[in-house]
Amino acid sequence: MYGIKLRVWGEYACFTRPEMKVERVSYDVITPSAARGIIEAIYWKPQIRWVIDRITVMNPIVFINVRRNEVSEKVSAQKAIRQSKGGDAEVFIVASENRHQRAAKLLRDVEYIIEAHFELTSESTPELEKKHYNIALRRMKEGQCYKQPCLGTREFACHFQLMEGETPESRNEGEVDLGYMLYDLEFKFPEITKENIVYSNDAAPVFYRPKMMNGVIEVAKYYSQEVMK
């Protein structure tokens, strides 16, 4: 089992609560789902699956409020397909006609230390574990990524840095009960074979109930204790 330690920081973050998605309210800390997303933006192959072990919240939790003008419509997938087949369809949204103001409660000045390891999926062979590990380590050291990692939503980009050695102490003290938080999304799909690759849009949220002790969240411990699908 090969683990990595990544230091992630940014000016703003929004880990949206599912129950308050429209007028966005962020969770207090990063979700394992978002942490996985950051690491996957740096290195991911279908042969591996990242699992988050521990999250350390370095900075105190500060919220701010903003209001943004967004678009209210989505481009219809059917229209896009029709147009790609040569048909006639409008595949655009006129932003000025579809305005929709949404408030958002964001986190300010966040910094996390994410400890994670990866597991091989069924498509891989055990000898290649070391290879994946070294590639991931190199990419994190050199700051390479496939796409810019982000803190919850894409407009809040983050910086990352490989961490070696002891994890520094967090500025948070005491025990904080974070309530039920999103662990990740679980996708349901029928049997996949090499011949018919199926893309699933059927996602169900999985929740877990973490406690933060002096800024450290033992994700692995809480997830295995209460697996809630």
Place this chain on the structure above:
Amino acid sequence: MIISTLNEYYEILAKKQLIAQEGFREVKICAIVYISYDGELIDIIPHKQNVQKGKKMFEESKPLLIPFLDNPSSIKSRLYETRGKYIFGAKLSDKKEKQPQILITDEPSFQAFRQANLEALDEVCGKVSNALKAFINKWSPQKAMEHEKVQEFKDELTGYFLFAVGSPLNYISEDKELLSLWADVVNDEADAQNGRCSITGQLQAIAKTHDKIQGVVNANASGASFVSFNKPSDTSYNKEQGLNSPISIKVMRQYTKALNYLLHRNNKQCLTVGGTTIVFWANCQDATYADVVNRLFGTNDADNSLGQELESEIHKAIQLCKDGIRPNLETLKIQENEKVYILGLSPNSARISVRFFYHSDFYTFFNNIIQHYNDMDIEKQANQKFDHAPIWSIVNETISPKSDDKDSNPLLHGALLEAIITGRQYPQNLLCTLVRRVRIDSDDDKNHFIKINNVRIGMIKACLVRKNRINQIKEDITVSLNENERNQAYLLGRLFAVLEKTQQDSTGGQLNATIKDKYFSSACATPGSVFPTILKLAQAHLAKIERSVYLEKLIGQIIGDMECSFPAQLSLDEQGRFIIGYYHQNKALYTKKNNEEE
């Protein structure tokens, strides 16, 4: 966090029986529809009460606790229908120019009402249910047009009506048979999908739409939603409506009820600050914490109905906190580790957004407010209205007295409240706005408006003190005159006050307009250009005063304490210190004068 704590609060309210049970709500009923046991419409009796709003008395529909659920937006009816146009099948015609609105039939609504109720009442045959069934069978929208009573109430058909049978009047909301049918309607989860509730963690029926919240200022009058997904861009993974944020029906009903309870002004746990509506609650069993919080925010009723004992206990606790000692909150009937929650809500047309959510133990919250009082502490002014200025009075000081628009900047309001509650930095432009107001406004005797009053100066001082504390700069800005202060701007402010006094004394105190009215603004911002002029004037004034020794000495002392020549400009912070210096010296001079006379 927010919904789960509201959920917990609901359980406490339910235990104390302060909240209506599942499926019931207090609704404003405008009239009672009196029918006979065989379904004939006997009378429509108005159900009003006189309510005082401000200085006038208004007639309003009286509220009544009845079985009630939110009405869907399409033409659909159910048991315990209360809407006029469904019950009678008649409504007012659309508003058109130069034509009065008349009563017209509304067949689809009546049919929906008829069908839903006949279906629900199919199995039962109690006297009241039979009367209701008979009425539905005998009535038609045509009858509504002819019946004189319905014509009388044609303007109120958009209100809520309740049926009653027999004499004395039995409201159908109290009939046991109908109530048992109601329980089934409330728990009807026919087309609800099961899913994992994100609040309780259990597998339950998920609410598709959330009940409306009423009471948030400037939101939709009929209520706004806390959680709603009505635009395509809000949904994800092809999930519709409430399935996007899985919350079980039970939790949904509970948290919306709790929030509606908090927003009810009668329960005194709600205040409006600018465009934000703020509710607060604690999981206490006792209601005294609400009084304490209201007292701290200054939102008590005018008659100040706090008991003598509670008032003195609060006073004692405030004193202890000011001296830096932790008071024993049990004297205020608050448990040691009690947590207080403060939620700030802001409307966005038919939705509600969360502006802030603050939670901590009561002592920290108490301490932060006392810290704010301490920061604002400044020497008292004659005719001072409040011991501790409430938030609305601070915000009022940021509005120009001459402007027509009496609304303050709503962002400022919310940010100020947040700063007070959390103990963090005051909003940046508060200092700027207050200094600007002090410089620009002019005294107005007619409206009893003084431009340099204790609220403004206190708040300027608070901004500076807090900034210093957060940035860990050691500086002592005192409550009253500090003669050892060597800060340039402070000394300049003091000097200005003395020079103004000199001018007043030279004419025997008869002047209407002194150098304060003419030169204050420029002296504050650009002392280098103004002070030489007014010092020269002061020499002329001093010559006219008989016993000018004291004033001359004072001027000499202040100028001696100054290090170098008058600075060309003062920064914003420095201008704040100038104003404080002026205020301190002014108060000191005039009290001393009174002492001398005595």
